[in-house]
Amino acid sequence: MRVFLTVPPALKSHMQIPDLGLAYMATALRKQNHTVTILQAEKHGNHDDFTRALQEFRPDVLGIKTFSLEIASIRTCTEIARTLFPDIVIVLGGPHMSVIPSEESMAFFKEADFGVRGEGEIAFPRLLEVIESGSGRFEGVPGLIRRTENGIETQPSYFHRQLDDFDFPAWDLIDPRNYKDRWYFWSPEFPGAPILTSRGCPYRCTFCAQNVVNGKIIRRRSIERVLEEMELLMTRYGVVHFDFIDDNFLMDPQYVRSLCEAILARGWNVRWNCCGARLDYLDKDLVRLMDRAGCNVISVGFESGSQRVLDYMRKGIDKEGIRQKVRMITSNTSIRIMGLFILGFPTETEAETRETIRFILDLPLFLVSINTYIVMPGCEEYDRLIASGEVKPMDGSNIGLDEHVYAPRGMSLKRLGYLYNLAFFRFFLRPLTLYRILRYSWRRIPHFIDKALRKLIWQSAG
Ligand code: SF4
Numbered sequence: 001m002r003v004f005l006t007v008p009p010a011l012k013s014h015m016q017i018p019d020l021g022l023a024y025m026a027t028a029l030r031k032q033n034h035t036v037t038i039l040q041a042e043k044h045g046n047h048d049d050f051t052r053a054l055q056e057f058r059p060d061v062l063g064i065k066t067f068s069l070e071i072a073s074i075r076t077c078t079e080i081a082r083t084l085f086p087d088i089v090i091v092l093g094g095p096h097m098s099v100i101p102s103e104e105s106m107a108f109f110k111e112a113d114f115g116v117r118g119e120g121e122i123a124f125p126r127l128l129e130v131i132e133s134g135s136g137r138f139e140g141v142p143g144l145i146r147r148t149e150n151g152i153e154t155q156p157s158y159f160h161r162q163l164d165d166f167d168f169p170a171w172d173l174i175d176p177r178n179y180k181d182r183w184y185f186w187s188p189e190f191p192g193a194p195i196l197t198s199r200g201c202p203y204r205c206t207f208c209a210q211n212v213v214n215g216k217i218i219r220r221r222s223i224e225r226v227l228e229e230m231e232l233l234m235t236r237y238g239v240v241h242f243d244f245i246d247d248n249f250l251m252d253p254q255y256v257r258s259l260c261e262a263i264l265a266r267g268w269n270v271r272w273n274c275c276g277a278r279l280d281y282l283d284k285d286l287v288r289l290m291d292r293a294g295c296n297v298i299s300v301g302f303e304s305g306s307q308r309v310l311d312y313m314r315k316g317i318d319k320e321g322i323r324q325k326v327r328m329i330t331s332n333t334s335i336r337i338m339g340l341f342i343l344g345f346p347t348e349t350e351a352e353t354r355e356t357i358r359f360i361l362d363l364p365l366f367l368v369s370i371n372t373y374i375v376m377p378g379c380e381e382y383d384r385l386i387a388s389g390e391v392k393p394m395d396g397s398n399i400g401l402d403e404h405v406y407a408p409r410g411m412s413l414k415r416l417g418y419l420y421n422l423a424f425f426r427f428f429l430r431p432l433t434l435y436r437i438l439r440y441s442w443r444r445i446p447h448f449i450d451k452a453l454r455k456l457i458w459q460s461a462g
Contacts, residue, residue, distance in 0.1 A: 001128055003029050003036045004059035008066075008073040009044040016043050017194055018179055020245070021065060021094070023169030028121040030170065034061075034128065038173040047073070051080050061089045061128065063120075066096035068377055068394075071108065078111035089113050089131060093120045095213045099378025102145040102154040115145030118157030118215070119199075121166050159215035163199065164225050168232065176237050188441035189271055192241035193233050197226050197259070201247040203278075205303075206313050207342070209378035210247045218251055223259050227266070234270065241296075242272040249274040250298075253281045260293035273297040276340065279325040280317070284332055291333035297366065298329070299338040305359025306352035309345050313381070319359070326363050336366035336440065343423060344372045344416040346381060346390070348408045353416075357423045366436045370423050372416055375406045 005022045019040050026036040039053045054062070062081045066074050074092070081088050090109075093116040097105055105115060116123045126141045138146055142158030160166070176191040200215040201208075233239035250256060263270065271294045279300055287295075300322075304310050307319045326337055341360060343353050360368055376382060377394050385391045390409065407416040427433055 001034050001060040001132065002057065003034050003061045003063060003128075004039070004054060004057050005036060005063045006039045006050065006065070006077065007042045008064060008070050008077050009047055009050060010042040010067075010070050010073065016040055016179060017243075018169075018171075018174035018176055019065070020169050020174075020194055020196060022063075023171065023174045024166055025063065025093075025120055025124055026170035026173050027167045028125050029128070031167070032125045032129065034125075036170070036173070038170075040174070047076055047080060050077060051084070054081060054084060059085070059088060061091060063091045063093060063124065065094035066092050066105075067094060068096045068099070071096060075109055075111075078109055082111040091116065091124065091127065093124070095209065095378070097145065098157060098213045099209050099376075103152045106145060106147065106152050113147070117143040117145060117154065118213075119143070119159055122158060122160055157212075157215075159200065159217070159219065161219055163196075163219050163221045168229050171233065171237065176233065176239055189241035191237060191239050192243065193237070193239045194243045194245045195226065195229060195233075196246055197221055197223075197244060197249065197255070198246045198251075201251075203248070203314075203316060204380070205315050206380040206384070207303075207345070207373070207376075209376065212378050214247055218248060220252070220255060223255070223262055226259065227262055230268075230270070234268070240270065242270060244272060244274040245276075246274075247276065248278060250277040250279065250281060253283075253286055257286060257289060260289045260295075263293045264289075268294070270294045271296045273299065275299045276301050278317070279322060279329070282325060282329070284328060287329050287333050287335060291335050295333075295335050297336045297338055299340060299367075299369070300326075301340045302359070302363075303340065303342050304345060304348075304352070305341075305356035306348070309348050309352055309356075312347055313345060323363065326365075330364045336436070337364070338367040338369065339363060339365045341368060341370045341423075342373050343370060343420055344407050344411060346373065346385060346406075346408050348411075350411055350415070350419070353411075353419050357419070357426065360423060360427055361430075365427075366440065368427050370420065370427075372420055373406050373408075 005025055007019055007022065022038050026038060029036050037057050039050060041050050044050065064074055064077055078090050081090060090112045091114045092109060092112050097115045098117045102115060106112060114127060123141050123143045127144060130137055130141060138144055142155055144155045146153055176193040198218050198220040200218045201210050202216055202218060230242060273296050277298050277300055302322065303313060303315055305319065310317055310319060329335055329337060339360060341356060343356060375385060375391055386393050391406065405413065407413045
């Protein structure tokens with residue numbers, strides 16, 4: 001069958017990196033002799049390119065990766081596909097399908113034939129096998145959502161234990177050399193590529209749905225397979241920089257140690273970052289080893305500078321302990337730390353937001369990503385907000401960008417926007433920050449200014 005995989009056009013996205021999820025799916029489908037193409041349309045402001053690409057490829061099956069922020073766009077994609085090709089099979093996967101009750105999502109996406117919860121590498125090819133054979137044996141498709149005479153039927157999410165069973169993502173469909181945008185600010189070397197060593201996270205941060213989307217148990221690829229993939233990317237695509245985008249890359253210090261030692265043993269001159277990491281398990285020896293093996297930047301989810309808020313969001317970190325870890329890393333290595341922060345978390349007071357701003361300025365951070373809290377279904381915080389009546393349930397009829405914007409009780413959106421701008425400008429307009437950034441990635445300055453402006457526009461729109 002001819003399968004068209006896509007990330008839908010997005011309203012606000014201005015960055016695009018190779019989508020590993022779609023490329024893993026493409027590999028799994030190709031193994032069953034399907035013909036696959038990928039269109040990442042997240043930077044497209046409308047559906048014209050999507051429509052054109054669909055008409056050219058003439059698919060039998062459309063697979064869409066779904067995000068809660070983009071459901072209006074996704075629905076438009078399904079309607080376009082159904083109009084152009086009335087018999088097309090439309091399958092929805094991705095985070096939104098995993099976190100929203102199936103009845104709601106299938107009621108909203110009226111043109112969708114199937115959904116998949118959890119990982120799709122096993123489910124999607126098996127679903128196409130059942131469709132092609134006409135056997136009707138859908139019960140053998142893990143995580144499948146389908147319409148039946150009795151309503152919506154849903155199989156439990158499935159997470160495959162042995163990640164090495166999945167072959168490498170279809171890199172030819174997401175060639176890193178075509179993603180100039182991936183050459184973003186904290187990762188200035190080009191071409192670069194994202195790579196996964198594991199999936200899943202055992203933590204229970206109340207604002208995060210990753211353990212619903214990727215499972216609560218960390219599953220790891222073997223170091224040999226990760227190295228093989230890195231080598232392929234270096235030799236075939238000229239990749240010089242990697243981003244380890246695991247949910248929790250630094251969770252297993254022994255694994256990280258072995259990976260670094262293997263990189264050094266091969267004499268590779270590569271640079272790499274790791275994203276959204278936790279520092280709990282790092283010690284001086286390990287960070288020095290990571291430094292020697294090419295680690296450039298660790299981006300860390302600090303989230304808040306208020307210990308009360310950290311405890312409330314069940315982040316499981318001790319603010320002072322983290323401060324020491326950051327200093328241990330920056331004083332013993334050349335690794336830079338980027339901090340991820342949330343302002344305006346539920347129950348947060350203005351005094352606590354200001355405490356976070358002081359924390360941001362006090363840590364020796366090279367970069368920060370500051371965001372205001374966004375209401376997202378699928379996590380514990382969302383359930384709490386619904387139960388307390390602070391926000392309305394998002395049931396498909398009302399879910400949309402405006403419903404995701406949030407300020408905690410006692411703080412107006414305008415005030416939160418002011419605090420956001422305060423944090424942003426106080427961090428980025430410091431001579432020390434500008435010096436650190438210029439030294440590391442002077443080539444990315446125009447991109448950074450563009451990004452900063454867009455972000456400010458986004459905030460004022462909120
Ligand atoms: S925020 Fe990070 S550590 Fe917390 S649950 Fe999500 S992935 Fe895990």
